Amino acid sequence: MSAPPRSASLRQAQWQPHVLALNPPPAYVPWLVEGGSLTARLKAHSDSFRVQCLHQRTAICLSDEAVAIGMHHRGRVWEREVLLRCDNTPVVFAHTVVPMSANANDWPLFSALGERSLGTTLFGDPLVRRGVLEFARLREGHPLALRARAALGENAPDAHILYARRCLYQRRQGTLLVTEVFLPSVLELITTSKNKR
Numbered sequence: 674m675s676a677p678p679r680s681a682s683l684r685q686a687q688w689q690p691h692v693l694a695l696n697p698p699p700a701y702v703p704w705l706v707e708g709g710s711l712t713a714r715l716k717a718h719s720d721s722f723r724v725q726c727l728h729q730r731t732a733i734c735l736s737d738e739a740v741a742i743g744m745h746h747r748g749r750v751w752e753r754e755v756l757l758r759c760d761n762t763p764v765v766f767a768h769t770v771v772p773m774s775a776n777a778n779d780w781p782l783f784s785a786l787g788e789r790s791l792g793t794t795l796f797g798d799p800l801v802r803r804g805v806l807e808f809a810r811l812r813e814g815h816p817l818a819l820r821a822r823a824a825l826g827e828n829a830p831d832a833h834i835l836y837a838r839r840c841l842y843q844r845r846q847g848t849l850l851v852t853e854v855f856l857p858s859v860l861e862l863i864t865t866s867k868n869k870r
């Protein structure tokens with residue numbers, strides 16, 4: 674798979690393997706760089722967890738996604754965007770893309786997910802292979818930072834830098850790229866859940 678054009682990756686976000694230190698490291702680095710299901714982790718740190726599905730439809734993938742999902746140029750994908758809510762507070766904005774070339778055998782549960790967590794269909798499926806976690810600091814103008822802020826409306830955070838991670842999943846002949854944008858409110862979750870202990 675050829676490397677993405679440097680201009681595209683630099684323009685949108687430099688997705689780095691998580692082994693690089695973050696500076697300044699957000700307090701939720703362990704959540705950012707550790708594997709496992711984010712859904713399970715959020716459920717363990719809150720009394721109630723909900724997936725608010727914002728949309729699931731066809732769209733043109735972002736310029737820094739195409740190569741990651743095996744497409745030679747930006748093209749049409751299935752796009753799902755959600756807010757993960759803990760105790761009704763949105764803590765993660767998630768964006769998932771699947772190339773249109775995928776068929777029902779690749780991701781049989783994806784199209785009918787609704788407000789079920791994608792994670793529940795990925796983790797535990799022996800056919801699913803998970804790639805390396807990458808992370809990026811999203812500049813204010815990154816499409817996913819703009820969409821996360823739009824989803825939050827008047828509650829959008831003031832912070833200009835949002836940390837995100839993404840991971841490529843493969844199943845049969847299909848690929849699926851999950852990007853999770855960590856909202857500042859996730860910090861409160863860690864703090865309060867520490868208090869809960």
Ligand SMILES: C=C(O[C@@H]1C=C(C(=O)O)C=C[C@H]1O)C(=O)O
Nearest residue numbers: 710711712755767789790791792
């Ligand atoms: C991949 C996972 O699924 C989570 C749920 C998502 C969804 O329902 O769209 C998207 C990203 C994840 O935060 C996970 O739980 O780790």
